[in-house]
Amino acid sequence: MYTDKNGNQWYKVGLHTHTTLSDGRLTPEEMAEVYKNAGFDAVAITDHWKYYPEGEINGLKIISGCEYNIGSHNTIDGVMHIVGIGMKENPNLERATTERQQAIDAINRLGGMAVLAHPAWSLNTKEDVKALNGFSLLEIYNTVSAVEQSSRPYSGYIADVLANDGIEFPLIATDDAHYYNGEDEAKSYIMVNAESGEVEDILTAIKDRRFYSTQGPQLYIKREGYKIIVDSSECRMINFLSNSSWEGDRVIRGEKLTHAEYAMRDYERWVRVEVVDENGCYAWSNVIMK
Ligand SMILES: [Zn+2]
Numbered sequence: 001m002y003t004d005k006n007g008n009q010w011y012k013v014g015l016h017t018h019t020t021l022s023d024g025r026l027t028p029e030e031m032a033e034v035y036k037n038a039g040f041d042a043v044a045i046t047d048h049w050k051y052y053p054e055g056e057i058n059g060l061k062i063i064s065g066c067e068y069n070i071g072s073h074n075t076i077d078g079v080m081h082i083v084g085i086g087m088k089e090n091p092n093l094e095r096a097t098t099e100r101q102q103a104i105d106a107i108n109r110l111g112g113m114a115v116l117a118h119p120a121w122s123l124n125t126k127e128d129v130k131a132l133n134g135f136s137l138l139e140i141y142n143t144v145s146a147v148e149q150s151s152r153p154y155s156g157y158i159a160d161v162l163a164n165d166g167i168e169f170p171l172i173a174t175d176d177a178h179y180y181n182g183e184d185e186a187k188s189y190i191m192v193n194a195e196s197g198e199v200e201d202i203l204t205a206i207k208d209r210r211f212y213s214t215q216g217p218q219l220y221i222k223r224e225g226y227k228i229i230v231d232s233s234e235c236r237m238i239n240f241l242s243n244s245s246w247e248g249d250r251v252i253r254g255e256k257l258t259h260a261e262y263a264m265r266d267y268e269r270w271v272r273v274e275v276v277d278e279n280g281c282y283a284w285s286n287v288i289m290k
């Protein structure tokens with residue numbers, strides 16, 4: 001947690017981790033130790049088809065969660081992983097028979113949020129997403145999808161083509177930690193501007209979109225009409241992405257950048273922001289619709 005210069009409190013939150021309850025390498029207690037030491041305030045335990053309830057482990061708040069991986073490994077046959085966070089009870093879904101929409105509906109029915117996990121890794125298309133109702137969040141970055149035997153971690157493309165169709169989901173960065181080998185734990189997360197570090201307040205703030213996704217850089221977005229104003233910690237790139245494929249003033253590169261502004265053109269329907277610091281760490285805003 002940190003307090004920004006306006007006095008707002010920001011909590012460090014991981015929304016996708018695995019433990020020995022499914023295919024993760026650490027027990028929930030060992031995972032909690034790792035994340036607590038990395039400064040996290042709350043983490044969701046999202047084992048495959050194994051609901052973990054809300055609680056606290058050694059001072060780390062635990063958000064309830066479960067991941068429903070539907071389909072096998074062949075993306076031609078259809079692979080979709082749906083993470084549920086914040087469900088008040090175990091949805092008790094059957095792995096053999098649960099379909100995508102059923103998983104999403106069960107998560108929502110129990111007060112949770114359904115996350116489209118690592119759509120790039122799964123090669124999900126915008127048609128796959130548009131065929132479903134009830135997603136609350138989309139993973140724009142998934143750390144484990146870049147390590148070991150995977151290499152497709154970034155899902156900006158699908159977020160952008162969906163935004164072109166007028167559809168947007170708040171964008172989260174997650175670790176999806178499995179290995180805990182120094183590469184997939186405590187790397188990608190969200191910073192949440194919540195009233196307190198209690199799980200209920202954190203979930204409320206996520207629902208209210210009071211968060212940004214990051215691997216380290218701080219990112220604050222303000223909007224004045226069609227002008228998007230960015231303040232950040234020191235970065236080497238501030239990038240405004242939109243439905244326009246090219247603009248002369250959309251990517252600002254330099255040293256120790258902390259501020260940029262971008263005026264949306266008439267034909268621009270949405271904008272989102274990415275910043276990169278000198279270590280190559282990213283932060284991502286949500287999509288800002290016009
Ligand atoms: Zn997954």
Ligand SMILES: [Zn+2]
Nearest residue numbers: 016018067176
């Ligand atoms: Zn996962």
